[in-house]
Amino acid sequence: xxxxxxxxxxxEDEELPDLGGDATHSSNSTAVSGGGGDQNYVSPSPxxxxxxxxxxxxxxxxxxxxxNAASLVCKSWYRAEALTRSELFIGNCYSVSPRRVTNRFRxxxxxxxxxxxxxxxxxxxxxxxxxxxxxxxxxxxxSYRALEKLYLKRMSxxxxxxxxxxxxFPILKELVMVCCEGFGTSGLASVASECRQIRxxxxxxxxxxxxEEDWISCFPDNVTCLESFIFxxxxxxxxxxxxxxxVARSPSLKKLRLNCYISIGQLYRLMIRxxxxxxxxTGSFSPLEIVAQGEQELNYFSxxxxxxxxxxxxxxxxxIPDYLSxxxxxxxxxxxxxxSYANINAEQLKPVICQCHKLQTFWVxxxxxxxxxQAVSAACKDLxxxxxxxVQALEDAEGPVSEVGLLAISEGCRKLxxxxxxxxxxxxAAVVAMSKNCPDLVVxxxxxxGRHRPDHITGExxxxxxxxxxxxxxxxxxxxxxxxxxxxxxxxxxQYGKLxxxxxVAFAGNTDLGLKYLLEGCPKLQKLEIRDSPFGDSALFAGLxxxxxxxxxxxxxxxxxxxxxxxxxxxxxxxVVEVITRDREENETSEYVDTLYMYRSxxxxxxxxxxxxxxx
Amino acid sequence: xxxxxxxxxxATELRLGLPGTDESEDMVSIAKNNKRASPESVEDSxxxxxxxxxxxxxxxxSASKAQIVGWPPVRSYRKNNLQSKKAESExxxxxxxxxxxxxxxxxVDLKVYNGYPELLMALENMFKLSIGxxxxxxxxxxxxxxxxxEDKDGDLMLVGDVPWDMFMSSCxxxxxxxxxxxxxxxxxx
Numbered sequence: 001x002x003x004x005x006x007x008x009x010x011x012e013d014e015e016l017p018d019l020g021g022d023a024t025h026s027s028n029s030t031a032v033s034g035g036g037g038d039q040n041y042v043s044p045s046p047x048x049x050x051x052x053x054x055x056x057x058x059x060x061x062x063x064x065x066x067x068n069a070a071s072l073v074c075k076s077w078y079r080a081e082a083l084t085r086s087e088l089f090i091g092n093c094y095s096v097s098p099r100r101v102t103n104r105f106r107x108x109x110x111x112x113x114x115x116x117x118x119x120x121x122x123x124x125x126x127x128x129x130x131x132x133x134x135x136x137x138x139x140x141x142x143s144y145r146a147l148e149k150l151y152l153k154r155m156s157x158x159x160x161x162x163x164x165x166x167x168x169f170p171i172l173k174e175l176v177m178v179c180c181e182g183f184g185t186s187g188l189a190s191v192a193s194e195c196r197q198i199r200x201x202x203x204x205x206x207x208x209x210x211x212e213e214d215w216i217s218c219f220p221d222n223v224t225c226l227e228s229f230i231f232x233x234x235x236x237x238x239x240x241x242x243x244x245x246x247v248a249r250s251p252s253l254k255k256l257r258l259n260c261y262i263s264i265g266q267l268y269r270l271m272i273r274x275x276x277x278x279x280x281x282t283g284s285f286s287p288l289e290i291v292a293q294g295e296q297e298l299n300y301f302s303x304x305x306x307x308x309x310x311x312x313x314x315x316x317x318x319x320i321p322d323y324l325s326x327x328x329x330x331x332x333x334x335x336x337x338x339x340s341y342a343n344i345n346a347e348q349l350k351p352v353i354c355q356c357h358k359l360q361t362f363w364v365x366x367x368x369x370x371x372x373x374q375a376v377s378a379a380c381k382d383l384x385x386x387x388x389x390x391v392q393a394l395e396d397a398e399g400p401v402s403e404v405g406l407l408a409i410s411e412g413c414r415k416l417x418x419x420x421x422x423x424x425x426x427x428x429a430a431v432v433a434m435s436k437n438c439p440d441l442v443v444x445x446x447x448x449x450g451r452h453r454p455d456h457i458t459g460e461x462x463x464x465x466x467x468x469x470x471x472x473x474x475x476x477x478x479x480x481x482x483x484x485x486x487x488x489x490x491x492x493x494x495q496y497g498k499l500x501x502x503x504x505v506a507f508a509g510n511t512d513l514g515l516k517y518l519l520e521g522c523p524k525l526q527k528l529e530i531r532d533s534p535f536g537d538s539a540l541f542a543g544l545x546x547x548x549x550x551x552x553x554x555x556x557x558x559x560x561x562x563x564x565x566x567x568x569x570x571x572x573x574x575x576v577v578e579v580i581t582r583d584r585e586e587n588e589t590s591e592y593v594d595t596l597y598m599y600r601s602x603x604x605x606x607x608x609x610x611x612x613x614x615x616x
Numbered sequence: 617x618x619x620x621x622x623x624x625x626x627a628t629e630l631r632l633g634l635p636g637t638d639e640s641e642d643m644v645s646i647a648k649n650n651k652r653a654s655p656e657s658v659e660d661s662x663x664x665x666x667x668x669x670x671x672x673x674x675x676x677x678s679a680s681k682a683q684i685v686g687w688p689p690v691r692s693y694r695k696n697n698l699q700s701k702k703a704e705s706e707x708x709x710x711x712x713x714x715x716x717x718x719x720x721x722x723x724v725d726l727k728v729y730n731g732y733p734e735l736l737m738a739l740e741n742m743f744k745l746s747i748g749x750x751x752x753x754x755x756x757x758x759x760x761x762x763x764x765x766e767d768k769d770g771d772l773m774l775v776g777d778v779p780w781d782m783f784m785s786s787c788x789x790x791x792x793x794x795x796x797x798x799x800x801x802x803x804x805x
């Protein structure tokens with residue numbers, strides 16, 4: 001499962017702008033000489049005492065929102081807080097320079113850094129745009145040698161970076177990389193061999209090159225402290241014997257997610273060595289060779305039966321559906337099941353899902369069709385998160401799921417908090433029903449894959465459906481809209497989406513009013529990503545009073561002009577306004593910018609912008 | 617009944633690149649063209665509310681459904697890992713075949729054939745008739761029967777006009793028409 005389910009806080013931007021630059025001595029602290037004969041003894045000033053007390057108290061404050069608030073009280077509190085903050089969250093690697101961070105916070109044990117904007121996942125950002133880990137690494141290697149936890153998302157990391165990191169952080173315990181790229185198995189080899197205290201090594205959805213390095217063999221020979229080892233995205237064969245021995249000498253291992261090069265037979269061997277696993281990614285879940293009729297088949301069922309603590313299953317990357325019955329023994333305990341790489345139909349899903357009474361998180365392919373979703377709805381009453389991905393990510397493919405499935409889910413899974421649903425057709429009625437049946441929704445992401453597609457029964461735009469969601473789901477913080485949408489949809493969002501922090505818009509809206517409604521109506525909006533929508537300069541200006549409060553604004557293939565962007569840059573010097581131009585033919589010109597990406601920054605424009613990025 | 621390679625598919629193959637450019641560049645240029653298509657098409661969308669999403673694709677309506685960059689928003693990692701999935705190949709691509717005058721229909725699996733010659737030969741065997749030769753100008757001029765098909769838009773098209781892959785993805789059903797009725801379907805310029 002994606003790391004975000006454990007780190008939902010990570011997606012929130014709470015880093016408030018720095019108030020006064022580097023901390024200086026408070027003018028209130030004066031030394032008071034004490035009595036007695038010792039001329040050198042200076043008893044602490046009242047302020048000093050307060051600061052000491054404060055530092056001890058602040059150690060208990062872990063939430064970064066609370067810490068940000070505490071740091072604003074006065075300079076003394078600012079200083080104390082800076083000295084005691086051990087966990088850092090950098091929501092945008094370009095919003096602040098590494099040096100400023102290491103100057104302010106001295107005692108950091110854990111750091112999370114996020115780089116590229118999310119639309120880069122969909123090839124909307126040219127490669128080499130930036131988000132290099134290198135500069136952060138240099139600063140941290142000097143200042144944070146006692147670093148224990150490193151979390152990187154959408155960063156560009158090189159093999160050399162990993163080698164330096166492995167070398168610079170001798171007590172590194174956790175390394176998590178999500179959606180990163182730029183390195184390969186040789187970088188992993190450095191980590192495996194040098195990070196002797198590593199407990200958590202998680203690589204998720206990252207593009208990792210195959211350097212033909214046997215990195216699994218690089219782990220030291222003695223017993224390891226590995227608790228979580230996730231490498232399902234590594235697209236390279238691995239040394240299985242070395243892996244088997246690694247698992248055998250990792251008694252604390254609880255989470256193991258294998259890549260698709262691990263066959264079901266190999267999975268079996270690993271499972272019998274690690275029955276204590278709680279989270280398992282099953283690799284390919286198919287045999288290396290086709291087992292002939294009558295040949296002795298391994299008893300996979302018993303291997304699963306022996307894993308009494310298993311609560312999270314994923315993998316099934318090349319599943320042969322017949323083998324799915326092997327997981328029956330654990331279904332009753334599962335809280336999380338990821339079948340989103342398993343192309344199975346409703347009939348194949350039903351016998352599994354009907355046993356999963358405790359399921360809270362379920363990821364699946366639309367191959368299970370509406371019928372499969374109806375089975376989910378009947379069995380999984382405790383479901384909190386559902387994601388339905390398309391087998392065919394095309395605009396006009398046959399869509400096996402529709403409003404029928406969505407409605408069924410809404411009726412059966414009343415505790416639903418988060419949904420991502422890809423489909424080819426949808427109705428307002430079903431979306432409205434979900435808004436009423438599932439009032440706890442925090443995340444609602446509906447992707448109707450055909451652009452500008454209306455309600456397929458009434459022919460109406462999807463305005464009313466999304467309007468109902470923002471109106472009835474009072475806890476909603478994240479929304480993604482699709483289908484045919486007019487400005488009215490945005491007026492609803494602006495009117496009711498008061499807690500909205502993240503919004504994704506594509507191929508929607510009629511006029512500038514749409515964007516204006518959002519910028520004027522949603523006070524908590526942090527991350528706004530828009531593509532292919534007819535919003536222009538006048539809409540852009542409507543957000544002037546809000547942009548300093550946001551993490552970023554992305555607008556690609558909209559109607560924003562260069563002059564408009566320049567005006568924003570002029571009026572808001574604390575913003576970095578990037579205009580990204582795609583390659584075009586000689587005679588192709590456009591009055592509109594291809595991509596506008598703007599974000600607040602304490603340290604001005606970055607020095608590493610490639611030639612296709614113009615910072616205004 | 618010889619069908620050799622006389623369907624002259626190369627000449628009728630639709631390409632968006634300049635003559636002489638190769639296949640791999642076409643998808644890139646299609647993606648580039650499509651990037652601009654959408655904002656303008658928003659204004660039409662109101663009146664085309666009941667038609668499918670293809671209303672916006674002015675430039676690419678002639679090609680098979682070309683994809684917009686980054687849409688639908690599925691990470692390429694996920695798309696690539698489902699590429700080799702087998703469900704489609706397992707289920708086959710069956711379409712109904714009707715013949716004018718015949719009492720009941722047949723079904724053929726398009727996946728089984730490598731191209732037009734094989735398909736036409738199979739139809740000839742199935743219905744015990746002769747279809748004749750295809751030419752871009754005259755269609756199946758002179759034949760007793762002519763094969764036609766219904767595409768996704770519901771239009772009746774002559775078999776053989778478009779590249780085989782495009783035909784496979786757009787053909788909803790086949791109809792074998794009498795040659796005399798098929799006269800109007802010729803591709804005459």
